Amino acid sequence: MAMDKITFRRILKWGFLSFFRNGVVSAATVLVISLSIFMIGAVVVGSTFLSGIISSLEEKVDVSAYFKTSAPEARILSLKKDLEALPEVRAVKYISADEALLAFRERHAGDDAILQSLEVVGANPFSSSLEIKARDPSKYDAISKFLEKGSYGDILDADSSGQKKITYRQNQFVIDRLSSLLSTSRRIGFAVSLILAVIALMVAYSTVRLAIYNSRDEISVMQLVGASRAFIRGPFLVEGVIHGIIASFFTLVLLYPAFWLIGKKTSVLFGGINIFQYFVSNIFQIFFILLVAGVLLGVLSAYIAIRRYLKV
Amino acid sequence: MIYFDKVSKVYSPTSIALEDVSFTIAPNEFISIVGQSGAGKSTLLKLLLVEDWPTSGKVFFESNDVHAIPKEDLPLIRRRMGVVFQDYRLLPQKTAYENVAFALEAGGKEDDDIKHDVPQVLELVGLMDKAWHFPHELSGGEKQRVAIARAIVSRPDVVIADEPTGNLDPLNTLEIIRLLEKVNDLGTMVILATHDKEIINSLKRRVVTLEKGRLVRDEQRGRYVL
Numbered sequence: 032m033a034m035d036k037i038t039f040r041r042i043l044k045w046g047f048l049s050f051f052r053n054g055v056v057s058a059a060t061v062l063v064i065s066l067s068i069f070m071i072g073a074v075v076v077g078s079t080f081l082s083g084i085i086s087s088l089e090e091k092v093d094v095s096a097y098f099k100t101s102a103p104e105a106r107i108l109s110l111k112k113d114l115e116a117l118p119e120v121r122a123v124k125y126i127s128a129d130e131a132l133l134a135f136r137e138r139h140a141g142d143d144a145i146l147q148s149l150e151v152v153g154a155n156p157f158s159s160s161l162e163i164k165a166r167d168p169s170k171y172d173a174i175s176k177f178l179e180k181g182s183y184g185d186i187l188d189a190d191s192s193g194q195k196k197i198t199y200r201q202n203q204f205v206i207d208r209l210s211s212l213l214s215t216s217r218r219i220g221f222a223v224s225l226i227l228a229v230i231a232l233m234v235a236y237s238t239v240r241l242a243i244y245n246s247r248d249e250i251s252v253m254q255l256v257g258a259s260r261a262f263i264r265g266p267f268l269v270e271g272v273i274h275g276i277i278a279s280f281f282t283l284v285l286l287y288p289a290f291w292l293i294g295k296k297t298s299v300l301f302g303g304i305n306i307f308q309y310f311v312s313n314i315f316q317i318f319f320i321l322l323v324a325g326v327l328l329g330v331l332s333a334y335i336a337i338r339r340y341l342k343v
Numbered sequence: 344m345i346y347f348d349k350v351s352k353v354y355s356p357t358s359i360a361l362e363d364v365s366f367t368i369a370p371n372e373f374i375s376i377v378g379q380s381g382a383g384k385s386t387l388l389k390l391l392l393v394e395d396w397p398t399s400g401k402v403f404f405e406s407n408d409v410h411a412i413p414k415e416d417l418p419l420i421r422r423r424m425g426v427v428f429q430d431y432r433l434l435p436q437k438t439a440y441e442n443v444a445f446a447l448e449a450g451g452k453e454d455d456d457i458k459h460d461v462p463q464v465l466e467l468v469g470l471m472d473k474a475w476h477f478p479h480e481l482s483g484g485e486k487q488r489v490a491i492a493r494a495i496v497s498r499p500d501v502v503i504a505d506e507p508t509g510n511l512d513p514l515n516t517l518e519i520i521r522l523l524e525k526v527n528d529l530g531t532m533v534i535l536a537t538h539d540k541e542i543i544n545s546l547k548r549r550v551v552t553l554e555k556g557r558l559v560r561d562e563q564r565g566r567y568v569l
Contacts (some may be wrong), residue, residue, distance in 0.1 A: 041448050052436045252432045255392060256493065257422035258449035
């Protein structure tokens with residue numbers, strides 16, 4: 032049934048009036064929806080932030096392969112090309128012996144003793160190397176096997192025991208641990224978010240249902256007086272929208288100090304990355320998510336809850 | 344015209360609310376349906392309002408079998424019936440004025456008509472001075488007068504009153520019955536279900552008596568006999 036303008040206006044009017052006249056119930060509903068979308072907001076920001084941290088940690092992991100001083104540059108560059116062709120490899124950077132020396136000098140610019148010892152050595156003591164970043168940390172094993180077993184084994188530098196100089200072998204334990212830790216925390220983060228979101232939805236729906244259950248007698252009277260389903264349902268949906276809008280504002284106000292506090296306590300833990308800054312710089316997107324979640328929650332809960340009382 | 348055609352309502356073999364009840368009500372009639380509690384009065388009215396379905400038989404409102412009307416068209420037929428209940432059933436969050444206006448708003452009436460009709464009807468039931476009170480601020484008699492105003496404001500073909508005086512003192516009872524008589528005088532069919540002997544004997548109108556779900560007496564200018 033098409034809804035005419037006058038009916039729509041009346042539905043809006045009664046939605047607003049009911050919202051204000053139902054004072055306590057409205058406030059309680061707004062509060063519960065706020066809590067629900069607070070959880071959703073915290074989960075969204077938290078998981079995005081967590082995955083940002085995980086990515087930046089992954090970024091920090093790389094392996095380097097060192098070459099014999101006698102190794103011709105052309106072969107190193109051709110190895111670089113071969114590595115770049117591997118699907119596991121994200122980036123390869125060539126650092127020549129001269130560049131390595133330069134970097135070392137810069138790093139120790141103020142340290143005369145070390146610089147003087149370089150002079151004593153005379154020749155460049157550094158070997159050229161390739162710095163390899165994998166697409167994800169679990170791939171380093173395969174990459175390092177490729178280096179050791181491949182046809183380039185002869186130009187790789189080796190220590191006295193014949194062990195090739197690939198940093199992965201030296202850091203294997205740490206990289207493996209980190210890699211499994213990161214993938215587990217991604218999975219746990221996702222599961223926790225999902226559970227929290229479901230709980231939030233259920234709590235909000237139950238509250239709205241209880242509020243509408245309170246109005247069941249009114250609903251049946253409205254039907255007996257000849258009100259159409261749309262005319263009865265409308266104001267409840269309008270109330271749902273109002274609940275959602277107010278709840279999303281309220282939640283934003285709650286999240287602000289919460290993230291400020293969390294950010295202050297944890298920025299040291301995450302190596303200077305601050306969750307509060309992330310929150311502030313994405314505040315409009317976050318508000319939009321809260322608004323959509325709140326309004327959907329309010330309206331859908333009301334829509335589903337009222338269906339059962341529109342039977343007569 | 345309303346016509347009950349061999350209507351039975353059986354909840355279970357040991358609980359028969361109505362059994363083979365047939366009678367006709369003319370457009371301008373004031374009819375009382377009497378009987379003890381559990382005689383089937385409320386069931387009869389519920390069937391007419393399509394709050395419940397008969398086990399067998401049909402209920403006609405003019406030429407419509409009310410139980411064959413599609414759900415989405417029910418509001419249309421309900422707007423032609425005004426209802427008054429023992430427990431008033433006003434909308435608690437709406438003022439007296441809004442309760443009455445709601446019936447018209449639901450029917451899609453224009454704002455100007457509502458502004459014109461509602462005060463008129465509230466005047467008729469003598470409650471214009473309490474138009475902006477909420478139901479909890481009104482006495483029982485006042486609530487019932489608001490309910491009657493709501494029932495008649497859309498100028499229905501029939502006003503159905505189910506024990507409207509059940510919760511009222513004798514003075515308020517008298518006032519409510521006088522109001523219903525006035526409504527009938529203005530040309531509207533009134534169906535009154537009651538078990539109040541005084542009312543029936545003072546009305547001197549048609550009385551249909553139910554006993555254990557059966558129609559046992561149907562008299563013009565009837566009296567309360569049990």
